Amino acid sequence: QVHGQGGVKFQNWAKTYGSSPELYFQPTSVEEIREILDMARQRDKRVKVVGGGHSPSDIACTDDFMIQMGKMNRVLKVDKEKQQVTVEGGIFLSDLNVELSKHGLALANLGAVSEVAAAGVIGTGTHNTGIKHGILPTQVVALTLLTASGEILECSESVNADIFQAARLHLGCLGVVLTVTFQCVPQFHLHEVAFPSTLTEVLDHLDDHLQRSQYFRFLWFPHSENVSVIYQDPTNKPPSSSASWWWDYAVGYYLLEFLLWISTFVPSLVCWINRFFFWLLFSSRVENIAISYKIFNYECRFKQHVQDWAIPIEKTKEALLELKAALENNPKMVAHYPVEVRFARGDEIWLSPCFQRDSCYMNIIMYRPYGKNVPRLNYWLTYEGIMKKHGGRPHWAKAHSCTRKDFEKMYPAFPKFCSVREKLDPTGMFLNTYLEKVFY
Numbered sequence: 001q002v003h004g005q006g007g008v009k010f011q012n013w014a015k016t017y018g019s020s021p022e023l024y025f026q027p028t029s030v031e032e033i034r035e036i037l038d039m040a041r042q043r044d045k046r047v048k049v050v051g052g053g054h055s056p057s058d059i060a061c062t063d064d065f066m067i068q069m070g071k072m073n074r075v076l077k078v079d080k081e082k083q084q085v086t087v088e089g090g091i092f093l094s095d096l097n098v099e100l101s102k103h104g105l106a107l108a109n110l111g112a113v114s115e116v117a118a119a120g121v122i123g124t125g126t127h128n129t130g131i132k133h134g135i136l137p138t139q140v141v142a143l144t145l146l147t148a149s150g151e152i153l154e155c156s157e158s159v160n161a162d163i164f165q166a167a168r169l170h171l172g173c174l175g176v177v178l179t180v181t182f183q184c185v186p187q188f189h190l191h192e193v194a195f196p197s198t199l200t201e202v203l204d205h206l207d208d209h210l211q212r213s214q215y216f217r218f219l220w221f222p223h224s225e226n227v228s229v230i231y232q233d234p235t236n237k238p239p240s241s242s243a244s245w246w247w248d249y250a251v252g253y254y255l256l257e258f259l260l261w262i263s264t265f266v267p268s269l270v271c272w273i274n275r276f277f278f279w280l281l282f283s284s285r286v287e288n289i290a291i292s293y294k295i296f297n298y299e300c301r302f303k304q305h306v307q308d309w310a311i312p313i314e315k316t317k318e319a320l321l322e323l324k325a326a327l328e329n330n331p332k333m334v335a336h337y338p339v340e341v342r343f344a345r346g347d348e349i350w351l352s353p354c355f356q357r358d359s360c361y362m363n364i365i366m367y368r369p370y371g372k373n374v375p376r377l378n379y380w381l382t383y384e385g386i387m388k389k390h391g392g393r394p395h396w397a398k399a400h401s402c403t404r405k406d407f408e409k410m411y412p413a414f415p416k417f418c419s420v421r422e423k424l425d426p427t428g429m430f431l432n433t434y435l436e437k438v439f440y
């Protein structure tokens, strides 16, 4: 009975990857999803489940059957005593944040955007910052999975424990994530303070910064020594904001996009743009106070290409200085600002880039001013080389050039994940081109 639409074009948020699914489904129940899987099995089709479609890679693409989970977005249970919430996999975190706050609860950490689905963020290992905080999948205490055979599996530390360790960061290849249970914390407000510094100062006092602020991160402006340090910490002070349309939009968006577009004809301007905008927008102290999710989230206005690898935290200084030196030695290689540097606690999730080590994530970007791609190959390869040299592991949502051979070296538990995947999906129903590179 379930109806699939033909002719739908899927594009990710940044419009950098897309595909043309033969049939596009928006199921409203588990029975409908089962029907879709039956149909896929009969017609020998693959299936890709998507949430918010935000991943900056082809991880969510398929030309076979696509299941968009937006209509399976209910909050199923709030357990106030345990401070846990159980939701359907398709719920956007933006809706969950609001629902949780009605119950005096919140997620302890969030990424930069919330127009992403609960099952989607855990699928790729979304992270934020804070050395006492793990990546978002560490907040998951249970989930249910509908497998390729149509079986529903409940998973947690105590039930199907192996599948749970795999499914907390599932890559979309183990089945359809129907529900997720998150461990929450009492609702809280955050005080954000951003202030200017230098790369030398931050790298020389990294431990101090990490201790001083619970959610510490910094932005480095390539082709310069400039850094914007950002501290975010729980507070009881009343909300206040220093947002300004003029500086945030007129200057920080419209003027910047225009100048970045001009720089596509004169690449050497990028160096000047990075310094000029640091001086304009980041050279004085700025403070904001709001409910936690409004501070964790910020508006990512520019469509962009992005890479984000996690390296062992003790390699932060060496790796960043190598990237800086590489840019200085290759004047033709340009890098847009910022390089965003964040931190996460080590964990035990098999495919987590932070598996068994505290990590530093180093996020590089190249904007697409007015949709125009800017050459980035040299920068991308140089960055990947440095990350690999320091034992890096790429963010699963973001484009990278790694294949199975690399992942076997990077992840001690990779064989365990593969054997769970092969058991749950022996015919590869949930694979796509991206995942073939990971597993073959």
Ligand SMILES: Cc1cc2nc3c(=O)[nH]c(=O)nc-3n(C[C@H](O)[C@H](O)[C@H](O)COP(=O)(O)OP(=O)(O)OC[C@H]3O[C@@H](n4cnc5c(N)ncnc54)[C@H](O)[C@@H]3O)c2cc1C
Residues within 6 Å of the ligand: 013, 014, 048, 049, 050, 051, 052, 053, 054, 055, 056, 059, 060, 069, 089, 090, 110, 111, 112, 113, 115, 116, 117, 118, 119, 120, 121, 122, 123, 124, 125, 126, 127, 128, 171, 172, 173, 175, 176, 177, 178, 300, 395, 397
């Ligand atoms: C503007 C922007 C800001 C971002 N900020 C951050 C950030 O701060 N930190 C960070 O780490 N990342 C960040 N990202 C990346 C983003 O968090 C991840 O790409 C995340 O996976 C997106 O969630 P989604 O719901 O859009 O997932 P999608 O891109 O739709 O899917 C991701 C994966 O999950 C699978 N999946 C989704 N739902 C299900 C389901 N129900 N069952 C089975 N599989 C499923 C898909 O098959 C796919 O493999 C950002 C991306 C953008 C565009």
